[in-house]
Amino acid sequence: MKIVVPGEILVDKPVRMADSYIENGNTYSEVVGLFHETEMRLVALEGAYLPMDEDYVVGVVEEVKFAGYNVEINSPYSAFLSTKDTRFQFEMGDVLFAKVKGVDEVKNVNLFDARKLQGGEIVQISPVKVPRVIGKKSSMLNMLIDATKSEIYVGKNGRMWIKGGDSSLAARSILKIEKEAHMSGLTDRMKDFLQKESGGNNKV
Amino acid sequence: MGGGTNKPVLFVDGKRLDGRDIDELRPIKIKASVLHRANGSCYLEWGENKIMAAVFGPRECIPRHRVDPYSAVINCRYRMSPFASLDEHSKAGPSRRSTELSKVIREVFENVVIGSKYPKTAIDISMEVLQADGGTRCAAITAASIALADAGIPMKDLVCAVAVGKIDGKLAIDFSKIEDNYGNADIPIAVSSRNKEILLLQMDGLMTKDEMSQAMDMAINASDKIHALQVEALKEVYTRKAQDKPDEQVS
Amino acid sequence: MEILDEIKKDYVRDLLQKGKRADDRKLDEYRKITLERNPLSSAEGSAICRLGNTQVLVSAKIDAVEPFADRPTEGVLSTNCELLPLAFPAFESGPPSEDSIELARVVDRGIRSSETLDLNSMVIEGGEGKVWGVYLDIYVLDYDGNFFDASTLAAMSSLMSASFPKFEDGKVIHEPAKPLGLKSKVVSCTVSNFGDKKVIDPSYDEEIAAESRITIATTEETLCAMQKGKRGSLTKDEVLGLIDIAFQKGAELRAYL
Numbered sequence: 099m100k101i102v103v104p105g106e107i108l109v110d111k112p113v114r115m116a117d118s119y120i121e122n123g124n125t126y127s128e129v130v131g132l133f134h135e136t137e138m139r140l141v142a143l144e145g146a147y148l149p150m151d152e153d154y155v156v157g158v159v160e161e162v163k164f165a166g167y168n169v170e171i172n173s174p175y176s177a178f179l180s181t182k183d184t185r186f187q188f189e190m191g192d193v194l195f196a197k198v199k200g201v202d203e204v205k206n207v208n209l210f211d212a213r214k215l216q217g218g219e220i221v222q223i224s225p226v227k228v229p230r231v232i233g234k235k236s237s238m239l240n241m242l243i244d245a246t247k248s249e250i251y252v253g254k255n256g257r258m259w260i261k262g263g264d265s266s267l268a269a270r271s272i273l274k275i276e277k278e279a280h281m282s283g284l285t286d287r288m289k290d291f292l293q294k295e296s297g298g299n300n301k302v
Numbered sequence: 303m304g305g306g307t308n309k310p311v312l313f314v315d316g317k318r319l320d321g322r323d324i325d326e327l328r329p330i331k332i333k334a335s336v337l338h339r340a341n342g343s344c345y346l347e348w349g350e351n352k353i354m355a356a357v358f359g360p361r362e363c364i365p366r367h368r369v370d371p372y373s374a375v376i377n378c379r380y381r382m383s384p385f386a387s388l389d390e391h392s393k394a395g396p397s398r399r400s401t402e403l404s405k406v407i408r409e410v411f412e413n414v415v416i417g418s419k420y421p422k423t424a425i426d427i428s429m430e431v432l433q434a435d436g437g438t439r440c441a442a443i444t445a446a447s448i449a450l451a452d453a454g455i456p457m458k459d460l461v462c463a464v465a466v467g468k469i470d471g472k473l474a475i476d477f478s479k480i481e482d483n484y485g486n487a488d489i490p491i492a493v494s495s496r497n498k499e500i501l502l503l504q505m506d507g508l509m510t511k512d513e514m515s516q517a518m519d520m521a522i523n524a525s526d527k528i529h530a531l532q533v534e535a536l537k538e539v540y541t542r543k544a545q546d547k548p549d550e551q552v553s
Numbered sequence: 554m555e556i557l558d559e560i561k562k563d564y565v566r567d568l569l570q571k572g573k574r575a576d577d578r579k580l581d582e583y584r585k586i587t588l589e590r591n592p593l594s595s596a597e598g599s600a601i602c603r604l605g606n607t608q609v610l611v612s613a614k615i616d617a618v619e620p621f622a623d624r625p626t627e628g629v630l631s632t633n634c635e636l637l638p639l640a641f642p643a644f645e646s647g648p649p650s651e652d653s654i655e656l657a658r659v660v661d662r663g664i665r666s667s668e669t670l671d672l673n674s675m676v677i678e679g680g681e682g683k684v685w686g687v688y689l690d691i692y693v694l695d696y697d698g699n700f701f702d703a704s705t706l707a708a709m710s711s712l713m714s715a716s717f718p719k720f721e722d723g724k725v726i727h728e729p730a731k732p733l734g735l736k737s738k739v740v741s742c743t744v745s746n747f748g749d750k751k752v753i754d755p756s757y758d759e760e761i762a763a764e765s766r767i768t769i770a771t772t773e774e775t776l777c778a779m780q781k782g783k784r785g786s787l788t789k790d791e792v793l794g795l796i797d798i799a800f801q802k803g804a805e806l807r808a809y810l
Contacts, residue, residue, distance in 0.1 A: 101537050104414075104451050105459030105496040117456060119416070126496070128416055128456035130536050143540065144342065144454030146360050146420070158557060170557075174360040174423035191559045204371055205421055219564045220557065226454070266573075277543065337695040338606040339641050350594060354694060356639030379638060379646055384690055385596045385612035388727050391688040394633060396646075428639040430692070432610065433595045 099134050102127040108140065117142045132280065143280070147173040147225035147255040149207045153198040156220065156253030157209070159188045169194065169209060172222065172255040177207040184212040193220065193259060195251045215251065218261030221269045223276040225256035230279040231272055238285060242271055245292040267295050309484050312469045319481065324474045327464065327524055332445070332535035334452045335542075342453025344535070346445035349478055350435035355445035357453040360423035368424075373417035377426045378408035380442055386434040387479070403439050410443060410463075410492050410501040416456040425455060436479040437465045443492050443502065448532055452539065461501060462528035463492035466517040473513060475520050489514070491521035495529040498522050562762040569750045575758060576605075581798065583754045588706060588809050591714045597727070598715025602707035605756065606697035608640075611689060611707035613715045617677055617725050618686035628675025629686035632661035634693070634704070641696040655780070657691060659741075660704050663770030663778040664689075667739045670712065674734070677720050685717055687733075698757040701768045701780075702806070705741040709810055713738075737772035740806040742799040744769075746785060751795065753802060767792070769799035773807070 102108065106127050112120040117129045117140050127133065129142040149155070149171065157177060161168035166180040167188050179188075179196060188194065196212035223231070231252055232239050243250055247263030260268045271292060278284055312319055322328070328349030337343035340356035347353075363369045380403045384392045396404075411427065427449065429442035440463035447461040467477040468487035477485055487507025493500055500518070509517070568575060578584070584605030593599040598613035618629055634657035636644040644650075649657075664670065675685040689711070691704045716729035745755035745763035752759050760766065764785025770778040776796065781787065787795075 101540050103460060103533050103536050104457040105494070106533075119458065126458070128458065129454055130451050130540075142454055144452065145456075146341075146454065148420070158560070174362060174420055176362075193560065203421075220560055222557070280540070280543070337608070337639060338697065339695050340639055343639065352593065354639060358638075358642050361642070383612070383692065384633070385593065385599075385614045385688070388595050390616045390725075391614045391686075394635065394690075426638065428637065430637055430639060430694075432692070433593045435595075 099132060101130070102133045102140070103130050104128055108133055109138070113138055115140050117145075142226050144224060145226050147171070149173055149175060149177065149198045149201050149205070149255070151199055151201055153254040154252075155196060155198060155209075155255040156215070156251055156257035156259050157194050157196060157255075159190055159192045159194065162188065162190055169196070171207070172225070172253075172257050173207075175205045175207050177209045179209040179212050183210050186212060186214045188214065193218075195253070195259065215259050215261075218249070218259050219265060219269065221258045221260060221272050223256050223258070223272060225254065227276045227279040228252065228254055228256055230284065231258065231275050233285065238275065238288065241285075241288065241292065242268055245296055246271070264296065267292070270295070310480070312481060312484060313472065318469075318474060320478060324472065325520055325523065327476045327527060328478065330528065330531050332448060332531050333538075334448050334535045335539045340449070340453070342449045342451065342455070344445040344448035344452060346441055346448070348437065348441040348444070349476075350433060351431070351438055351441045352433040353429060353431055353438065353441050353445045355427065355429045355442065355449040357425065357427050357446070357449045357455065359425035359453070360420035360455070361426070363422060363424035369422050370417075372421050374415070374420040374423045374425050376408050376411050376415060376417070377424060378404045378411065378429070378446075379427070380404045380407055380429045380431070380439065382431045382434060382438070386431050406502055406504065407439065407443055407446065410461055411446065411450065413499075413501050414457045414459050414461055414494060415450065416458060419456050425450075434479070436477050436482040437490070440464050440490050440492065444528060444532065448535055451536055459494040459496045460529060460532050461492055461494055462525045462532060463490060463502060464521050464524045464528060465490040466520050468507060468509065468513070473517055473520065475524055489517050489521075491518060493522055493525045495525060495532075498525065558761050561758045565758050565762040566747060569747050569752070574752065576756065580751065581753045581802070583802070583805070584756075586706070586806070586809050588710050590710060596711075596715075597718060597729070598711040598713070600707040600710035600714065602703045602710065604699060604703040604706075604754065606695060607700060607703050608693075608695035609700060609703040609707045610692040610694055611704060611711045612692070613708070613711040614688045614690070615715065615718055616686050616688070617680055617683045617720060620682070620684045625682065626673065626676055628670075628672040628684045630661070630665055630670060630672065630689070631686065632657045632664070632689040632691065632708075634660075634691040636693050636696070640693045644693075644696070655782070656693075656700055656704060659701055659768055659770075659778060659780045660689070660691060660708050663705055663739045663741055664708060664712070667737055667770070667772045667775075667777040669735045669737045669739055669772065670733060671736065680720055681723070687712070687715075696757065698755050698760045699743050701743045702741050702754060705739060705770060706806060706809065709739055713810060737774075738807050738810050739770055739772055739777060740803045740810070741768050741770040741778070742802040742806070743767070744795055744798065746787060746791070751798070753798065767795055769796060771799055771803040
């Protein structure tokens with residue numbers, strides 16, 4: 099595992115990998131990232147959210163139109179939710195959780211299965227860190243929910259919606275995961291953190 | 303450029319005014335990720351130059367008529383602060399010079415940024431020269447390259463830049479302001495780190511073809527040193543964040 | 554970004570009802586303050602103030618200038634502000650915005666009306682009528698609320714680190730010759746108001762959620778400038794209470810200078 103920078107050679111043969119490009123038979127990095135040589139995997143350390151089919155996102159309605167809604171999804175591209183594809187009625191500023199489908203080559207993004215999220219609060223982290231909040235087989239997320247008793251919706255776009263329970267602890271935990279995403283032993287550290295913090299609250 | 307009446311001796315026993323060799327750079331300090339609001343940022347000190355660069359984006363492209371359906375558009379703003387030099391307090395706002403430099407710097411990054419990944423968006427690069435001591439455009443390009451990488455913008459390569467000049471008929475790298483004032487030529491050059499492709503080249507002054515060739519060699523050689531510092535700065539961010547240390551002070 | 558602001562507003566207000574702030578500060582607690590003195594050598598004085606995530610650079614550059622025609626024996630103080638595009642996604646290049654003009658003028662008023670800088674002693678000896686001009690440039694580098702207090706701290710610090718340059722043979726030589734002889738240390742204290750809750754040193758989220766904002770600049774002894782902002786109103790008693798806070802916090806802030 100090593101840190102690489104844009105233009106740095108990853109392997110001296112052509113390999114298809116996210117955030118890399120091939121030139122003259124070699125593969126180079128496009129980003130600052132962590133390169134896992136054995137698995138031939140490159141993980142960018144920063145980056146904007148690019149919507150992909152099947153992603154779930156937390157969005158905010160930014161415009162109500164005749165045929166549907168324009169939804170801001172923490173991406174350079176806003177998404178469209180057709181009134182035909184949802185049973186909810188939304189207003190400007192409403193928060194929703196929805197699935198991305200049908201992203202075309204000019205980045206028109208459509209949403210399906212939208213559900214309205216009422217109340218609660220939103221925490222925003224870097225989209226590249228989202229997998230760490232979820233953890234292997236959702237282990238991290240389940241631990242958070244157990245410890246805080248909060249309702250948590252995780253958007254692939256880096257946006258988390260939290261409601262109920264110790265929502266302030268849930269929010270702080272997510273920000274801590276974002277900050278320490280690339281360190282080893284994250285799960286253990288979060289376990290300790292949650293124990294200490296929720297224990298502390300009980301005493302008060 | 304141009305001469306003054308009291309021209310200092312710029313060259314003594316093969317050494318320059320500040321004791322540097324012909325091919326020696328001034329000290330360069332780079333720190334990435336220094337601003338919290340920008341998507342990527344960099345503070346760079348290069349001799350007495352002090353530059354702050356930041357990147358926002360990719361984000362929605364405004365105004366709409368500038369949208370490129372196939373690629374991100376890049377906007378560049380290079381600005382000299384009114385307090386940047388020891389000369390008198392200058393007027394704030396864009397000058398003809400900063401407008402030109404903003405354009406040529408934009409063209410540098412249009413080359414290396416992989417804009418096709420984010421069609422219809424804009425990437426905004428801001429470079430503020432807080433203190434100037436010759437070679438600010440090169441320092442700004444070097445800093446902006448780091449700010450872009452820090453923002454996670456996909457790029458084919460990092461870019462570094464340095465100027466070569468001519469003093470008393472001899473070529474030398476990385477002029478300070480005083481050398482620039484009395485030098486006979488100024489050639490800012492930006493290159494891609496890996497392929498050494500020249501992405502920015504400007505020249506004024508009198509030069510022969512051989513001298514130009516030598517100047518480009520000097521810039522390309524120096525680019526390796528600058529690139530090493532850039533890589534170090536980017537990796538330092540990673541270790542800084544990993545160690546969960548509160549950010550140190552700028553400078 | 555802006556669309557999220559609405560949601561943040563509710564969150565900030567809900568927390569405040571419970572007497573809490575998003576970053577766990579007390580209602581009257583400043584964020585961490587650091588002052589970096591003289592980061593620039595091109596100006597007579599300069600300072601960077603960091604107030605939490607907010608970062609402001611102020612340069613104090615001094616030149617020989619012609620005095621204003623109606624005040625031939627007074628020096629010139631000029632304050633300018635740039636909300637740099639690198640500080641915030643919505644700050645744009647171009648002519649100064651209302652916000653940047655307001656910020657420059659509030660900082661200028663505090664310093665000018667305190668008379669900490671004695672404009673009457675700024676005529677240059679042997680300068681054929683020229684006087685010293687002090688140019689304060691406020692550069693907001695990173696914005697997370699309360700640029701007023703950060704700018705005033707940095708401006709004051711930059712003045713304290715500056716000296717008048719030398720003047721020889723009709724020319725300015727940028728070497729320290731004479732201290733500015735400042736008479737007092739001006740600081741400002743900014744408060745965001747949410748009904749009966751007052752929040753000192755508001756973050757960006759708190760600023761946008763607040764009903765009103767007030768900035769109070771003080772010297773050790775007196776008030777020297779005030780500015781209320783935003784739509785909400787304040788009662789006389791509230792203002793008086795805030796003045797007490799401004800003096801109390803002012804002493805705290807002055808310790809950083």
